[in-house]
Amino acid sequence: MNSTSVSSLSGRVALITGANTGIGLVTARELARQGAHVFIACRSQEKGRAAVDDIRGVVAGAQVELLPVDLGDFDSVRRCAAAFLARNLPLHLLINNAGLAGARGLTTSGFELAFGTNHMGHFLLTDLLLERIRASAPARIITVSSRAHTRVPGIDFNLLRQPTATTSGIREYGVSKLANLLFSAELGRRLAGSGVTTYALHPGVVATDVWRELPWPLRSLIKLWMIDAEAGAQTTLHCAASAGAAGETGLYYDKCRVRTPSSAGQDVALAAELWRRSDDWIG
Numbered sequence: 001m002n003s004t005s006v007s008s009l010s011g012r013v014a015l016i017t018g019a020n021t022g023i024g025l026v027t028a029r030e031l032a033r034q035g036a037h038v039f040i041a042c043r044s045q046e047k048g049r050a051a052v053d054d055i056r057g058v059v060a061g062a063q064v065e066l067l068p069v070d071l072g073d074f075d076s077v078r079r080c081a082a083a084f085l086a087r088n089l090p091l092h093l094l095i096n097n098a099g100l101a102g103a104r105g106l107t108t109s110g111f112e113l114a115f116g117t118n119h120m121g122h123f124l125l126t127d128l129l130l131e132r133i134r135a136s137a138p139a140r141i142i143t144v145s146s147r148a149h150t151r152v153p154g155i156d157f158n159l160l161r162q163p164t165a166t167t168s169g170i171r172e173y174g175v176s177k178l179a180n181l182l183f184s185a186e187l188g189r190r191l192a193g194s195g196v197t198t199y200a201l202h203p204g205v206v207a208t209d210v211w212r213e214l215p216w217p218l219r220s221l222i223k224l225w226m227i228d229a230e231a232g233a234q235t236t237l238h239c240a241a242s243a244g245a246a247g248e249t250g251l252y253y254d255k256c257r258v259r260t261p262s263s264a265g266q267d268v269a270l271a272a273e274l275w276r277r278s279d280d281w282i283g
Contacts, residue, residue: 009241010035013089013136015129017041017071017122018098020051023144023203026233027095028064029055031240037063037089041080041125042098043070071098071121072107074282081128090136091129093240096122096143096180101173104164111281114169115160118176123183124282137195138246142239143184145200146177147254150262154270155179157277181252181261182271183278188250189268197249199239202259203232 069080107116152174184200
């Protein structure tokens with residue numbers, strides 16, 4: 001964890017999606033090292049259990065547990081949230097980290113695969129946990145976006161309930177990351193003064209399993225220019241735990257600093273429309 005971070009998270013509770021691998025795993029490990037009680041929420045229970053064992057193996061006395069969730073399946077998201085809420089614990093850190101790129105199709109709940117997994121699953125999870133997070137303030141909600149949001153001019157809402165249109169899925173990934181950013185900014189506006197602060201970030205172009213669905217050889221070539229998960233987790237950790245970020249909300253970060261997103265990423269009307277539609281879709 002970088003030097004701007006607090007020295008201890010003892011007594012704090014964190015829930016991180018996709019923390020069985022990549023930057024999510026590094027984030028979970030480092031938060032546990034600082035004393036947080038960490039819940040890893042991921043689709044594969046086998047990989048999730050391995051991640052829990054991995055963290056416990058390197059962090060003495062780590063409090064880390066597994067919660068199964070498939071972000072593409074609203075019923076699974078609801079079960080995950082219910083399982084956490086049943087523990088009657090506070091929730092000080094929600095880190096919407098899981099992501100999928102390059103895959104094609106529809107989620108179980110009927111959304112374009114990247115959008116449904118990266119945005120809709122996290123939108124629903126955040127909504128279900130928000131009352132607990134507000135009651136736990138000061139608290140933070142971090143959503144991992146991407147610089148890929150700059151490569152799309154906006155969101156065509158007519159395409160979000162249809163299967164992935166492009167062969168690579170990269171355009172759809174960009175739309176999902178723009179949605180992540182807009183969601184975080186709108187959430188920050190809605191939570192102003194509540195003691196809950198929000199953060200969106202670009203982790204860097206990281207060589208993780210997020211690219212597992214890209215076709216070979218593109219998958220191999222793209223990783224040649226990527227950073228590793230240890231470096232990629234630093235901005236998430238900054239947003240989650242640094243004292244300096246405590247007074248900031250609704251902003252976008254890259255390399256542990258506030259950055260200006262694309263013009264679409266600053267579109268307040270688009271963010272409000274995305275929120276309205278997403279809220280309707282989760283019922």
